[in-house]
Amino acid sequence: MNLGEIGRRVRESREARGLTQSSLAALVGVSRSAVAQWETGRSGQVGANLALVAEALGVGVSYLLLGEPGSPADRSEPPQITGNELALVRLYRRCGPADQAALVRLAHRFAVGQASPT
Amino acid sequence: MNLGEIGRRVRESREARGLTQSSLAALVGVSRSAVAQWETGRSGQVGANLALVAEALGVGVSYLLLGEPGSPADRSEPPQITGNELALVRLYRRCGPADQAALVRLAHRFAVGQASPT
DNA sequence: ATATCTTTGTTAGTTTTAATCACCTATGAC
DNA sequence: GTCATAGGTGATTAAAACTAACAAAGATAT
Numbered sequence: 302m303n304l305g306e307i308g309r310r311v312r313e314s315r316e317a318r319g320l321t322q323s324s325l326a327a328l329v330g331v332s333r334s335a336v337a338q339w340e341t342g343r344s345g346q347v348g349a350n351l352a353l354v355a356e357a358l359g360v361g362v363s364y365l366l367l368g369e370p371g372s373p374a375d376r377s378e379p380p381q382i383t384g385n386e387l388a389l390v391r392l393y394r395r396c397g398p399a400d401q402a403a404l405v406r407l408a409h410r411f412a413v414g415q416a417s418p419t
Numbered sequence: 420m421n422l423g424e425i426g427r428r429v430r431e432s433r434e435a436r437g438l439t440q441s442s443l444a445a446l447v448g449v450s451r452s453a454v455a456q457w458e459t460g461r462s463g464q465v466g467a468n469l470a471l472v473a474e475a476l477g478v479g480v481s482y483l484l485l486g487e488p489g490s491p492a493d494r495s496e497p498p499q500i501t502g503n504e505l506a507l508v509r510l511y512r513r514c515g516p517a518d519q520a521a522l523v524r525l526a527h528r529f530a531v532g533q534a535s536p537t
Numbered sequence: 538a539t540a541t542c543t544t545t546g547t548t549a550g551t552t553t554t555a556a557t558c559a560c561c562t563a564t565g566a567c
Numbered sequence: 568g569t570c571a572t573a574g575g576t577g578a579t580t581a582a583a584a585c586t587a588a589c590a591a592a593g594a595t596a597t
Contacts, residue, residue: 321544321545322544322545323543323545325546331585332585332586332587333545334546334547334585334587334588335545335584335585335586336545337545337546337547338546338547338580338585339544339586340546341545342546342548343546343547343579343584348538348583348584349584350584362481362484362485363481363485366480366481366484367480367481380583388524389511389523389526392526392527393526394437394525404522404525404526407522407525408511408514408522414593425554439572439573439574440574441573441574447555449555449557450557450558451573452556452557452559452575452576453555453556453557453573453575454574455573455574455575455576456555456556456574456575456576457555458574459574459575459576460557461555461575461576462554462556467555467583468555469595516594520544527566
């Protein structure tokens, strides 16, 4: 995520829309100097205005950030384990290999004993 | 792009990886308080550390920002837990509450036995 | 040719804000 | 009870992002 690239894409998108720095600044609600600094890379990042800039330019936030075209809106699967499971994994990580194996074997015995659903 | 949502996803991703605020802070190179403030929404944004946070958590920048997986490159992520740990968690999930508690207690006993007193 | 208007780049100064430090609470182990 | 770990929050500090002002290049008209 090169930050200089973001400014370049802001400029390209702005010019493709036929906007001046002033008009984009008005749409976003910042000064024209701010837009100029985004585009010339003097500001490290567009920051909190990123969403507003993307909307004003008619592009996706992902495009400005990463250069990839708009993302298909399929949901990802973020969290996998819950708090209890997290605690177990933390303990597991502190065990030696033999103890880890013993834990897995015991868990397996317990699980099998619980009449596993298919 | 609700900024409070970003903190929520940082927390979920962090816990899914089994990291504490301290360990994530160390990975990113900031103080633990900074991580706490991201997650509680006290800081409006993660800002320039966004890319580092995403990398440390093994998720995409787009996911942290938008809750969507974003570009395909974002999806080439390392697994959040290792294969052995995942297997243990799966077995754990098939155990009854008493057996789950027994597993945790045993894991703790093992972990303590392995503990390196700092 | 020069005056003027438009657009953009850049520097200096101000303000916002994110990070750090410190202290606090809650929880669990011993 | 103490001790250790994990996390939340107020106050201070340092680093930004923003604004304002000035400068330069290009076009157009007179």
